[in-house]
Amino acid sequence: MIQLSFLNLSLLTLLAQIPYSLGCMPQQNKNILNVKNGIVLMTANPNYSGQVFMRTNSDGMTSSLLGNVTGFTPNSTHGVHFHEFGDMSNSCTSTGLHFNPTNMTHGNIGGVISHSGDLGNIIADANGTLIFNTTNAGLIVLEALGRALVIHSLQDDLGLGGNAGSLTTGNSGSRLTCGILAVQNI
Ligand SMILES: *[C@@H]1O[C@H](CO)[C@@H](O)[C@H](O)[C@H]1NC(C)=O
Ligand SMILES: *[C@@H]1O[C@H](CO)[C@@H](O)[C@H](O)[C@H]1NC(C)=O
Ligand SMILES: *[C@@H]1O[C@H](CO)[C@@H](O)[C@H](O)[C@H]1NC(C)=O
Ligand SMILES: *[C@@H]1O[C@H](CO)[C@@H](O)[C@H](O)[C@H]1NC(C)=O
Ligand SMILES: *[C@@H]1O[C@H](CO)[C@@H](O)[C@H](O)[C@H]1NC(C)=O
Ligand SMILES: *[C@@H]1O[C@H](CO)[C@@H](O)[C@H](O)[C@H]1NC(C)=O
Numbered sequence: 001m002i003q004l005s006f007l008n009l010s011l012l013t014l015l016a017q018i019p020y021s022l023g024c025m026p027q028q029n030k031n032i033l034n035v036k037n038g039i040v041l042m043t044a045n046p047n048y049s050g051q052v053f054m055r056t057n058s059d060g061m062t063s064s065l066l067g068n069v070t071g072f073t074p075n076s077t078h079g080v081h082f083h084e085f086g087d088m089s090n091s092c093t094s095t096g097l098h099f100n101p102t103n104m105t106h107g108n109i110g111g112v113i114s115h116s117g118d119l120g121n122i123i124a125d126a127n128g129t130l131i132f133n134t135t136n137a138g139l140i141v142l143e144a145l146g147r148a149l150v151i152h153s154l155q156d157d158l159g160l161g162g163n164a165g166s167l168t169t170g171n172s173g174s175r176l177t178c179g180i181l182a183v184q185n186i
Contacts (some may be wrong), residue, residue, distance in 0.1 A: 037055055047071050048080070074128045080121070081099070082149055085148060155172065
């Protein structure tokens with residue numbers, strides 16, 4: 001009896017795997033180790049709103065970001081970074097420093113010397129919309145998942161400012177708004 005149910009279980013396990021071997025994989029975002037599509041809702045500050053989509057590129061090392069966030073001063077420039085934590089218990093203040101797993105100094109998006117979370121600057125259009133449209137972010141969705149995407153008040157000097165702040169924050173000012181990268185429903 002015990003042996004029979006063990007056999008049944010083995011058979012069920014085997015049968016359950018057949019669809020996978022036939023290529024009927026579940027959607028990639030349902031396997032946590034294979035998540036390549038994320039979404040950030042910029043919720044921290046009601047003065048700004050929008051969403052940003054993040055996709056891991058086929059090289060498996062970089063990603064693209066696409067999206068719109070409204071509410072900024074027309075034509076203003078803003079430093080953007082992934083910060084270490086997705087902890088918004090104290091709005092954007094509790095999201096930690098720039099995400100920097102390799103202990104580098106601050107720089108530009110995709111730079112050899114940069115934090116993984118450095119995303120450079122984005123200039124608001126004449127309607128005050130920040131349009132994310134980049135393919136060279138130096139981190140993938142799995143690395144950024146659960147962390148905060150933060151938009152700052154000032155232009156990021158990209159590590160070229162010649163002072164200590166430049167090498168850590170880019171002197172990009174206060175945190176205007178932020179949101180957490182989540183697994184997208186696709
Ligand atoms: C939203 O904008 C208004 C008007 O500029 C300002 O007084 C208020 O402090 C802003 N709210 C936040 C949370 O930044
Ligand atoms: C951003 O806004 C533009 C204009 O409304 C729209 O065409 C585009 O699809 C939006 N991009 C994303 C990623 O939502
Ligand atoms: C990170 O780099 C700094 C120098 O840039 C060094 O002082 C520090 O010890 C490093 N931290 C770790 C954890 O390696
Ligand atoms: C923003 O830039 C556009 C295009 O250069 C210009 O026409 C517009 O006057 C600028 N708006 C402000 C508020 O400076
Ligand atoms: C700003 O919004 C107006 C009205 O919706 C639109 O006609 C115009 O194309 C927008 N400008 C930009 C730079 O997106
Ligand atoms: C994004 O950038 C590409 C190339 O740099 C450009 O062709 C495309 O029109 C841009 N899309 C938006 C929504 O700005």
